[in-house]
Amino acid sequence: MADVAEIADVSMITVSRALRTPERVAPETRLRVEAAMAQVGYVPDLVAASLASRRSRVVAVVVPTIGSSIFSDTIEGMSDLLHGRGYQLIIGAGSYDKEGSESVITTLLGRRPDGLILTGSRHAKRARRMIEDARIPVVEMWELPPKPIDSAVGFSNRAAVRAIAAGLVEAGYRNVAFIGPSEGDARATQRRQGYADAMVRNGRTPIFIETPRPPSQMEHGAAAVARAAREHPEIDAACFTSDVLAIGALFQCQRLGWKVPGRFAIAGFGDFEIAAAATPALTTVSVPRYKIGEEAARLILGRIDGEIPAGQAVDLGFEVIWREST
Amino acid sequence: MADVAEIADVSMITVSRALRTPERVAPETRLRVEAAMAQVGYVPDLVAASLASRRSRVVAVVVPTIGSSIFSDTIEGMSDLLHGRGYQLIIGAGSYDKEGSESVITTLLGRRPDGLILTGSRHAKRARRMIEDARIPVVEMWELPPKPIDSAVGFSNRAAVRAIAAGLVEAGYRNVAFIGPSEGDARATQRRQGYADAMVRNGRTPIFIETPRPPSQMEHGAAAVARAAREHPEIDAACFTSDVLAIGALFQCQRLGWKVPGRFAIAGFGDFEIAAAATPALTTVSVPRYKIGEEAARLILGRIDGEIPAGQAVDLGFEVIWREST
DNA sequence: GCCGGCGGGACACCGCTATTC
DNA sequence: CGAATAGCGGTGTCCCGCCGG
Numbered sequence: 001m002a003d004v005a006e007i008a009d010v011s012m013i014t015v016s017r018a019l020r021t022p023e024r025v026a027p028e029t030r031l032r033v034e035a036a037m038a039q040v041g042y043v044p045d046l047v048a049a050s051l052a053s054r055r056s057r058v059v060a061v062v063v064p065t066i067g068s069s070i071f072s073d074t075i076e077g078m079s080d081l082l083h084g085r086g087y088q089l090i091i092g093a094g095s096y097d098k099e100g101s102e103s104v105i106t107t108l109l110g111r112r113p114d115g116l117i118l119t120g121s122r123h124a125k126r127a128r129r130m131i132e133d134a135r136i137p138v139v140e141m142w143e144l145p146p147k148p149i150d151s152a153v154g155f156s157n158r159a160a161v162r163a164i165a166a167g168l169v170e171a172g173y174r175n176v177a178f179i180g181p182s183e184g185d186a187r188a189t190q191r192r193q194g195y196a197d198a199m200v201r202n203g204r205t206p207i208f209i210e211t212p213r214p215p216s217q218m219e220h221g222a223a224a225v226a227r228a229a230r231e232h233p234e235i236d237a238a239c240f241t242s243d244v245l246a247i248g249a250l251f252q253c254q255r256l257g258w259k260v261p262g263r264f265a266i267a268g269f270g271d272f273e274i275a276a277a278a279t280p281a282l283t284t285v286s287v288p289r290y291k292i293g294e295e296a297a298r299l300i301l302g303r304i305d306g307e308i309p310a311g312q313a314v315d316l317g318f319e320v321i322w323r324e325s326t
Numbered sequence: 327m328a329d330v331a332e333i334a335d336v337s338m339i340t341v342s343r344a345l346r347t348p349e350r351v352a353p354e355t356r357l358r359v360e361a362a363m364a365q366v367g368y369v370p371d372l373v374a375a376s377l378a379s380r381r382s383r384v385v386a387v388v389v390p391t392i393g394s395s396i397f398s399d400t401i402e403g404m405s406d407l408l409h410g411r412g413y414q415l416i417i418g419a420g421s422y423d424k425e426g427s428e429s430v431i432t433t434l435l436g437r438r439p440d441g442l443i444l445t446g447s448r449h450a451k452r453a454r455r456m457i458e459d460a461r462i463p464v465v466e467m468w469e470l471p472p473k474p475i476d477s478a479v480g481f482s483n484r485a486a487v488r489a490i491a492a493g494l495v496e497a498g499y500r501n502v503a504f505i506g507p508s509e510g511d512a513r514a515t516q517r518r519q520g521y522a523d524a525m526v527r528n529g530r531t532p533i534f535i536e537t538p539r540p541p542s543q544m545e546h547g548a549a550a551v552a553r554a555a556r557e558h559p560e561i562d563a564a565c566f567t568s569d570v571l572a573i574g575a576l577f578q579c580q581r582l583g584w585k586v587p588g589r590f591a592i593a594g595f596g597d598f599e600i601a602a603a604a605t606p607a608l609t610t611v612s613v614p615r616y617k618i619g620e621e622a623a624r625l626i627l628g629r630i631d632g633e634i635p636a637g638q639a640v641d642l643g644f645e646v647i648w649r650e651s652t
Numbered sequence: 653g654c655c656g657g658c659g660g661g662a663c664a665c666c667g668c669t670a671t672t673c
Numbered sequence: 674c675g676a677a678t679a680g681c682g683g684t685g686t687c688c689c690g691c692c693g694g
Contacts, residue, residue, distance in 0.1 A: 001667070001668070002667090010675075010676095011675070011676055011677085012667090012668080012669095013668095013669080013675070013676065013677085014674085014675060014676085016668065016669060017669095017674090017675085020669080024674075025674075025675085026674065026675090029674080029675085041455065041456060041459050043432055043435050043436055043456065043459075043460070044436055044667095044668085045436065045438060045666090045667050045668070046433075046436040046437050046438070046668095047373055047376045047377050047382060047437060047438050047666090047667080047668090048377055048666070048667035048668040048669085048681090049667080049668055049669070050373045050668090050681090051373050051374055051377050051666090051667080051668075051669090051681050051682065051683090052667075052668045052669040052670080052680080052681055053668080053669055053670075053681085054669095054670095054681070056373060065402070066398055066401055066402045066405060067395070067398050067399050067401075067402040068398075069393070069395050069398070072392055072393050072394075072395065072398040073393050075392055075393075076391070076392045076393040076419070079392060079417070079419055080419075083418075083419070083430075083433075086433075088416055088433060088434075088437065089416070089417065090414055090415070090416055091405070091415065091417065092409075093402070093405055093406075093409070104409075106369055107372075107409075107412075107414060108414075109369050110369055110370055110371065110372040111372050111373060111414065112371060112372070112373050129367065130367060130369065133367050133369075134369070217599060218599055218600060218603040219603060222603065244599075247600070247603070248603055251603050251604060251605045254605045255605055273543060273544055273570075274544060274573070274600070277544040277545060277548065277573070277574055277577050278577060279577045279580045279581055327682070327683070328682090336660075336661090337660070337661055337662085338661095338682095338683080338684095339660075339661060339662080339683095339684080340659085340660060340661080342683065342684060343659095343660085343684095346684080350658085350659075350660095351659075351660085352658090352659060352660090355659080355660085370682095370683085371681090371682055371683065372683095373681090373682080373683090374666090374681070374682035374683040374684085375682080375683055375684070376666090376683090377666050377667065377668090377681090377682080377683075377684090378665080378666055378682075378683045378684040378685080379666085379683080379684055379685075380666070380684095380685095
């Protein structure tokens, strides 16, 4: 920066301002500075800038896993919006169990992010204390927590599955099962409750078939159908916690020669690309994966800039999409 | 840190050492310091540490897109290894066209990463200059560039498709087409060349069916098959540049009532989860998505620590997996 | 009493920006 | 609009004091 200043024949402070508040520098001066920056190939040191200004222009996000497309879509939404506003993302992969595990949070907070986005609302006690001590805006996403730390964006996983399960009953299916993991993911648990709600309301007995803990794989879905065939031949429809499981189940039905629907109706969750593309196309719950990311980013920026008060909870809703598989 | 030092009755420098080089601090002192850190909930400021030490323990990575599972698997591989070694990842999403576009690189380098991982080897001229000026280790991945900037890890996209296309010819298919985007992705272009290689060697005329530019979607694959049915009814097999296209095509064949294989054999690329799960299971090229990330991380750390010399190029290879769809 | 090694301390400075003028 | 001063929160470097041999 000193080099740039000398070439442009101004002081370092002016170079700094040409970068951060260009409207406060005379146009002619600014041009000289910009030319000098281009000449020496100056790349401003954001680390030093962060330290001096106490603003890092970094947002930290914790997700259960980066690999699965659920969260990579959400991250893309955040990233698209954040980059446009000059922010960068640092990502921590918490395990599915102890959401936002402690060490992940510590390292993330060590980078002094201006805001923190968390998946879910079940945080370890010590983690929660560190988060509060950090005194930065927080957004919890993918659920609507009863008592949010700060802001939240998501939808009701429970209501979503309640709706699709109720729809299955109304459509005349007699024995509707629920297929998904029983632990390891708070949102999957909420979905299970939604299913139970619908069964109880209709005076049915819930039938649960468990799959291994997340991340769910197609073969888990296939295996679950195989088990259903042996142990619960009366089942004629099922709600899955994920399209991934549902698609695995669909292929398994093809292998068994089961008609979908007819012998076995399938309802997924997520509305991934494959749901619409499959034959038969998959009935599922469409959830705003990308939009959750965008909205989380919008919220966190608003909180950082003080334009949005704490305590906002945004319900982005869901939509049950009836297709051919039910 | 000053607080911690006072409580532990040592100087700040000792606190710093207890964190960074604990073996150089007397065990008893170290315990006092650690207790003090726990007591006040001290979270070290990595920004200040980076500035002072000129080591950020950050690795920057540029990928065409975060959303697609190709790269999110790779990122997961990098992330898993890097976090274990105390490094953090910052991700930039370059557009597919101008890989590693300039502004992305600038912001990333502004964070003063200790290393840089790039997808592909086609970089804009100005970007390349900035990368060289940064004087940090670089790893290019997902290809084996003829003239790498520093290190590289990947496999030959061209050889991979050459192999699967040749296999199709050997298997007796008379009119093997290539279906994929014609531009927008250097690796897709290399795959196209591999197909052309195989056709030329066998004295066949290449048949290309183009799909929209990446990221590829299932419906692009479905549309391509629909077009093939009209314009090239002689085609009895096709190589796709991606399993995503191939699966879309598979579903389209089911809709058309085409037997797969028989009327239309399908070969994908990537060996995604769905390839093995589909009915019929998909013949495809298995590529080490996760391992590329791991290896890129291993290389970059080795280069940072000076344990690995510049110029290493690691070929992770590929494997053609023959399943039921061909 | 001198030497080498180890634990711990002081000072300057990393590159940039808030503040005041 | 531009300049000077004073840090932001740590760590490299050099140094000292202490110990046993």
